[in-house]
Amino acid sequence: MSHLPRILTVGAEVALLPAAVRKFPTKIFRSNVSNINCQLRLQNRPKGLLAPGDLQLIESPVPEIRDGQALARVKYLSIDPTMRLWMAADTYLPAVGVGEVMRAIGFAEIVESRHPDYKKGDRLTGLTGLQEYVILDESAKRSFQKVPKIPFVPDTVFLGVLGVNGLTAFFGMEIAQPKKGDTLVVSAAAGATGSIVGQIGKIHGCRVVGIAGSDDKCAWIAKDLGFDAAINYKHPDWKEKLATATPKGIDIDFENVGGDIMQTVLGRMNLHGRVVLCGLISGYTKGDPGMASFATVLVKRLRVQGFIILDYASRFMEAATQLGHWKMFGKLKDRETIVEGLEKAPDAINMLFTGGNTGKLIVKL
Template identity: 50%
Template sequence: MTVPENRQFRLKARPTGRIERSHFDFATQPAPEPGPGQALVRVQYLSLDPTNRIWMSDMDQYMPPVAIGEVMRGGGIGVVMKSESDRYQVGDHVMGLTGWQDYCLADEGENAMAVLPANLPIPLSAMLGACGMTGLTAYFGLLEIGRPQVGETVLVSAAAGAVGSVVGQIAKIRGCRVVGIAGGEAKCRYLLDELGFDAAVDYKASDWREQLAAATPDGIDVNFENVGGEIMEAVMARMNLFGRMPLCGMISGYNSGEPMRADFSSILMRRIEVRGFIVSDFMDRFPAATQELATWYLEGRLKHQETVIDGLEQAPEAVNLLFDGGNRGKLVVRVSDD
């Protein structure tokens, strides 16, 4: 049997500013052979997320930075091609940290990959998006930290992105008034016409602050924060007393190399509850939440939108779409066919 080639992006230099192909070595070597308790996985979909940019840096973070010379870390879905493990059967679809490569090894124990149910009635790529880690991020950040109540106003920044679009839809399911901030008229129309948001603010428009005021006449009760910077400060200035702010990301500053700063006066004067979180904080509750997200999806109450880039070789350039606002919904790379 011919051993397949495994293409890998290995981190060569830590980016300062925009991510470039030159920050990686694109190497090829034989696919690894699984040992006892392991399985060989062919990667099918690679998830591109803002946290990829954090992992490339050596800043203080919730996981160790990717070391120079290591395969770039990334989540994905693949199919088991060969197994020396009772956990993984040939043909199983698995989800976990695959890395930016064609093939990876799935282990048992603490770092085991999740085995997806057979005959899943949901597209595989949606298991990286609305019904997967992206959806879980939205679910726990909004419901556990934001704690929205019926009739409250929930504001979502980067609302046409992977997490933000799911946050807004869950807030609508829970009976809230939802305002999204997105870049450009087309994305704002998408929020209103396709996702059912109540109002949209175009941050690329010169009058975005006036749009924000008009969209939130009764203030903001929950701010699901993905962006940071001046948008976050303008939103906090419109928050109601004892509002809640799940802090999911501050994507506007990830490429700047400068620490993000915020005006704490609104937090103090309005007694805003701010809590940063990582979705893995809620790992023990993933199964029940995934079931609820999948139910909403199958009922047509939760829509999954994605931007698919074909080819592993496109990953370094494609990840910049997250910071340029070039994607709608979940951004994935299709590495291989099913």
């Protein structure tokens, strides 16, 4: 058994150690902090769904923080379709480099700090990456946001309804300019964003029709979330059912999917309808953007607007306050699909494209 003195503080007691030990000091962590950081790094740019080895699980040392830095333990990871785009090419953000930690939004808690803006126990969301620990420095304010502890509300709400999906739905519907009596169609309606979009549509007095990929998902959005109609696009007669559900045509298309679904919805749009282009997930694993023909856009005089949620960063607090109000008064409901273990994140990402999740998809660490 070693008889070296136990290190309690970085100071005079270190001098009691032998010179060989003092020369290469070991980082001393609190009992609840590991010295190993498990990470998923991009090794190959995927073709189609993620294959084994596209993201490689590695262990790296947790670096010792310096003045102006804080160390946070990641507790939850948000799994979002845009991650597949980040692996492939430059988009609104540069592509993740091969060998780099895969970019992802996460929920984390400060476990050690030498940063003036953060103290132990602070909770935040931001671009943590697919890893167990993340270092915050002077640039943290641009990519991290502190979040409060709300009684009886799970931490994961800050990755969904009060996170990027809620914000996306909020500002996307602002672009849509819904009016009472409008017919709103939402694709990927049982997903994290689409499910919130439909409920915001109901708050504004719209007739809301959701398109989803299973009978269970359709039952959830119709019975639990209050959609007026739900269409399973995997049924052979789904186009006829969409026509029946939209007898007065469609005023707003909140588009998350692209491809044949988008083309069919646009064919039922009313003159001067609004198309909010949020995503084209049907093409993310196929190298196909899934855009519809602009001939329909021209003939129907549609207004099509794409948007990126980062454009609204200065208004996030405003939107989160309103979303929180709706959530507190029961006007917004949500559901989560939680996968446990960092090593399961690649499978979770694929679930987005195979229909394996309902509501918000999260990896718990």
